[in-house]
Each structure stands twice: as C-alpha cells, then as structure tokens.
Amino acid sequence: MKILGSEITPYKTYLNRRKFIKGSLASAMLATVTSSVFANHDSDLSIYTKNLNENDKLNSYEEITTYNNFYEFGTHKKHPHLNSGNFKPRPWTIKIDGLVKKPQTFDLEKILSNVTIEDRVYRLRCVEAWSMVIPWQGFQLSELIKMAEPLSSAKYVQFVTVFRPEEMPGQQKRTIIWPYREGLRMDEAMNPLTILATGLYGHEMPNQNGAPIRLVVPWKYGFKSIKSIVEIRFLDTQPETSWETLAPWEYGFYANVNPNVNHPRWSQGTERRIGEFKRRETLMFNGYEKEVAHLYKDLDLTKFY
Amino acid sequence: MFSTRNFNRSKPVLFILILFPSLLWAYQFVTGNLGVNPIEKLMDELGLMALRLIIITLMITTLSNIKPLKSIVVLRRMIGLFAFYYVCLHFSTYIVLDHFLDMQFIIQDIMKRPFITFGFISFLFLIPLASTSTNNMIKRLGFKLWKKIHYLIYPVAILASMHFYVLVRADKTEPVIYMGIIILLLLHRIFKRLTRPQLAQ
Numbered sequence: 338m339k340i341l342g343s344e345i346t347p348y349k350t351y352l353n354r355r356k357f358i359k360g361s362l363a364s365a366m367l368a369t370v371t372s373s374v375f376a377n378h379d380s381d382l383s384i385y386t387k388n389l390n391e392n393d394k395l396n397s398y399e400e401i402t403t404y405n406n407f408y409e410f411g412t413h414k415k416h417p418h419l420n421s422g423n424f425k426p427r428p429w430t431i432k433i434d435g436l437v438k439k440p441q442t443f444d445l446e447k448i449l450s451n452v453t454i455e456d457r458v459y460r461l462r463c464v465e466a467w468s469m470v471i472p473w474q475g476f477q478l479s480e481l482i483k484m485a486e487p488l489s490s491a492k493y494v495q496f497v498t499v500f501r502p503e504e505m506p507g508q509q510k511r512t513i514i515w516p517y518r519e520g521l522r523m524d525e526a527m528n529p530l531t532i533l534a535t536g537l538y539g540h541e542m543p544n545q546n547g548a549p550i551r552l553v554v555p556w557k558y559g560f561k562s563i564k565s566i567v568e569i570r571f572l573d574t575q576p577e578t579s580w581e582t583l584a585p586w587e588y589g590f591y592a593n594v595n596p597n598v599n600h601p602r603w604s605q606g607t608e609r610r611i612g613e614f615k616r617r618e619t620l621m622f623n624g625y626e627k628e629v630a631h632l633y634k635d636l637d638l639t640k641f642y
Numbered sequence: 643m644f645s646t647r648n649f650n651r652s653k654p655v656l657f658i659l660i661l662f663p664s665l666l667w668a669y670q671f672v673t674g675n676l677g678v679n680p681i682e683k684l685m686d687e688l689g690l691m692a693l694r695l696i697i698i699t700l701m702i703t704t705l706s707n708i709k710p711l712k713s714i715v716v717l718r719r720m721i722g723l724f725a726f727y728y729v730c731l732h733f734s735t736y737i738v739l740d741h742f743l744d745m746q747f748i749i750q751d752i753m754k755r756p757f758i759t760f761g762f763i764s765f766l767f768l769i770p771l772a773s774t775s776t777n778n779m780i781k782r783l784g785f786k787l788w789k790k791i792h793y794l795i796y797p798v799a800i801l802a803s804m805h806f807y808v809l810v811r812a813d814k815t816e817p818v819i820y821m822g823i824i825i826l827l828l829l830h831r832i833f834k835r836l837t838r839p840q841l842a843q
Binding site (some may be wrong): 599603 | 666677678679681682718740742743747750751755756758809811812813
C-alpha cells in the first residue's frame with residue numbers, strides 16, 4: 338500500500354537519526370548563515386519520497402512551517418511561525434480520562450518509549466481549499482488507545498489542546514472558545530491511517546505545527562488534526578468540537594474531505610496545492626477512499642458533513 | 643494651507659503613493675516573493691486596499707463639511723477611481739489566477755456563496771460610478787441625476803465590508819472596525835440631512 342508502506346524506524350534509531358540531523362543542522366548554520374538551514378534533509382529526501390503518490394510532491398520544510406492555521410498563536414497564517422517562539426513543549430504529559438479502566442497521566446517520554454515511530458507522508462487538505470504534502474513522523478493513535486485501556490462503552494475519543502495564554506498569545510483573545518477541542522469516533526481513531534505525530538522532516542515537531550504531539554487524520558479537513566494535545570478523553574456520546582460549536586452550519590463533527598459536499602465559504606471541489614499555480618481536483622476522502630470509505634457506508638455524508 | 647490649489651498640487655504625489663502598492667505586489671508576485679500562497683495573498687491585499695480606499699472616499703465627503711477642509715473634496719474622484727482600479731485587480735485575480743477563467747465554476751461560486759455574491763454586487767455597482775466620473779458626464783447627466791447615481795457608493799461600501807466580514811473565520815475585529823466606520827459616516831450623513839434648514843417653499 339502506497340501510503341502505509343512507510344519505513345518503520347525503531348524509536349532509538351529514530352532518535353539517533355534526529356541527533357544526526359540536529360548536528361548537521363548546527364554545522365550548516367555555522368557554515369552559512371542564510372537559507373541553507375534546511376539543507377540537511379534536502380540531501381536525504383528519498384526516505385520520504387518513496388512513499389509518495391505519483392501525482393504528489395513533498396512540500397518544503399519552509400512551506401510547512403511558515404503557513405499554518407494554529408489560532409492559539411494568532412489568526413494569520415504567518416502568526417504561528419512568528420509567535421510560537423516562547424512555547425515550551427517539554428516536559429509534557431497527556432492526561433487520559435473518561436471511560437477507561439484507570440484514569441492516568443502519561444509522561445510523553447513514557448508514551449514514546451512504548452510506541453514505534455514511523456514515517457508517514459500524507460496529504461493535508463485544509464477546509465480553506467489549500468493543501469500540502471507533509472512527511473510526518475509519528476505512531477498510530479491505536480497504540481496509545483491500547484495503552485489507555487478504554488472500556489467497551491467508549492464510543493468516541495475527545496482531544497484537548499493545551500491552554501497557556503502566556504506562551505500562546507492567540508489564546509489571550511477569545512477568537513474561539515479555549516481550549517481547542519476535537520473528537521473522533523472510536524473506529525476512526527483506531528484506523529491505521531490515524532496517527533499522533535511528533536515530528537516532520539525528521540525534526541522534532543516545530544511549535545507552530547503542534548509541538549510536541551498532534552493528531553493527523555489525513556482524510557479529514559485539517560482542523561480535525563488537533564495540535565499540542567494534553568488530554569484524551571473516552572466518551573459514550575459524540576463530543577463537542579471547537580469549530581462545530583463556533584459555526585455548526587459550516588463545520589460538522591465528521592469533516593471528511595468531500596468534493597461533493599458544499600461549504601458556504603469555499604468550494605470544496607478543487608484545491609490549491611501549496612507551490613502549484615493551477616488548482617487541482619479535490620479527491621474523495623482526500624484520496625484515502627480505499628482505506629476509510631467503509632467507515633461511512635451507512636452514513637449520509639451530506640447530512641453528517 | 644488647505645486650499646483647492648494645494649490639494650490639487652498634492653495629487654501627483656498621492657497618485658504615485660496609491661498606485662505603488664499594486665506595482666509592488668505585482669513585482670513580488672512575479673518574482674515569487676509573496677509568501678507560500680501568493681495568489682491568496684495577492685487577492686487579500688488587493689481587496690483590502692480597495693475596501694480601505696472606498697472608506698476613504700466616504701471620509702473625504704464627511705471631512706469636506708468642516709469649513710477649512712472644504713477643498714479636500716477635489717481628491718475624492720481620484721481616490722474613488724483608484725478604489726475601482728483595485729477592485730478590478732482583485733476581481734481579475736479571482737477570475738484569472740484563482741480559477742483560471744473557469745466561467746461555469748465562477749458563476750456558480752458567485753451565486754452560491756454569499757460572501758462572493760456581496761463582493762460581486764459591490765463590484766457591479768462601482769461600474770456606473772467609475773464610468774460617470776468625468777466632468778463631461780456630470781454635465782451630460784445633470785448634477786442631480788449624477789448625484790443620485792453616486793449614492794450607490796453606500797451599498798458598495800456596506801456590501802464590500804460584509805464581503806470581508808463573512809470571509810473572516812474567527813477574529814472579526816478588523817472587518818467590524820471597517821463596518822463601524824462606515825456606519826458612523828452614514829449616520830453623520832443622515833443626521834446632516836435631518837437637521838438641514840428647510841428650503842423656502
């Protein structure tokens with residue numbers, strides 16, 4: 338399978354690679370003060386490109402880290418890049434509660450020592466009709482769910498972003514109701530495509546992309562992929578999500594990428610791939626139809642958008 | 643100091659100042675310096691500039707009520723025409739760069755999406771304003787009719803600010819400020835009308 342056929346790297350090797358990258362990053366910065374900062378992974382793109390679909394091209398590290406929707410750092414696309422310098426992603430814990438055998442708080446390092454970090458190259462489709470191709474590093478959410486031991490009554494998973502207005506200037510303004518919340522149905526959360534990402538391009542997750550750990554659900558609009566997660570809650574009812582609460586006529590709980598379901602603001606039929614001039618057709622489930630369409634076979638997608 | 647002559651003298655400088663951003667953005671666009679999503683950026687900048695210029699033309703009318711600033715009104719036409727210039731660039735960026743002349747899609751987009759509908763109507767209303775802007779046209783139409791046509795600037799301003807308001811996803815501060823200014827300027831006009839000394843019968 339093209340998307341899943343990723344190189345599986347044990348966490349230790351992965352850390353070593355990261356150290357190597359950091360080392361070369363430092364020397365690159367010493368050597369040239371200018372734009373060659375990102376040169377280190379340019380030389381080794383094959384790790385990621387071999388997982389690409391033929392029509393896709395990787396977006397650059399610069400594109401991925403300077404054009405973000407992360408309202409915790411401000412509402413403009415460049416704000417997360419400019420305003421996230423004071424954010425401290427370590428130490429980090431994730432609280433697990435709700436319908437689980439035993440509510441507990443995990444240290445991020447402890448979680449990472451129990452999972453397999455993999456490379457996953459995914460398309461990311463924003464509800465604003467732009468898209469990117471991003472080489473993530475992370476692990477399947479299902480692995481963490483197994484560690485959390487949810488009860489059989491748990492049908493939904495809710496995620497909560499950290500609330501630190503002193504480090505996240507966007508949170509000092511009530512643009513949306515903080516903290517940001519998202520949710521998935523249990524079977525969506527268990528799907529092998531759904532990952533918790535801890536890095537991109539072999540770097541630790543940059544602050545503006547949701548450090549230190551974020552969700553990536555590639556067949557849903559980007560806002561579902563909640564960033565900087567501090568709490569995961571297991572529930573038996575569908576949780577409220579931030580955008581749905583703010584504008585239910587625009588954003589649904591499911592938010593599956595769907596070119597046939599119209600959005601009052603943006604046509605979802607086409608998208609602009611960042612770095613490309615002409616728009617391209619948007620694919621059903623963002624091109625992951627084979628992997629996820631079965632989850633929705635009994636669902637009216639025009640109603641449950 | 644605020645004489646008609648001085649305002650007229652300032653026109654060439656003003657002309658270059660208002661024209662300059664469009665040249666800069668065009669240059670940045672061509673050289674790939676408009677950021678990661680240049681088409682979106684170009685469209686946003688052009689649209690915002692147009693909205694600001696529309697508001698400025700409304701302000702000029704209000705300011706010209708203040709006696710010493712009476713002559714500022716000589717600048718209004720040029721700024722109004724520049725507003726139209728930026729709206730045209732904004733609209734053609736949408737048509738050509740954003741949607742590659744896919745007219746079927748564009749027509750649907752205009753009809754289906756309220757914010758695009760607002761923007762489009764606003765653009766349509768600006769056309770008669772721009773095309774009747776010459777002295778000759780004022781003469782041909784007669785001042786009364788000409789003035790009536792130019793009342794269209796009010797729906798233009800309101801629709802344009804709504805176009806912006808609906809577009810913004812969460813932090814609506816900026817569009818609300820623009821709408822507030824427009825409403826204040828309109829209220830001032832209504833107030834002036836109501837308190838105007840009645841003409842002798």
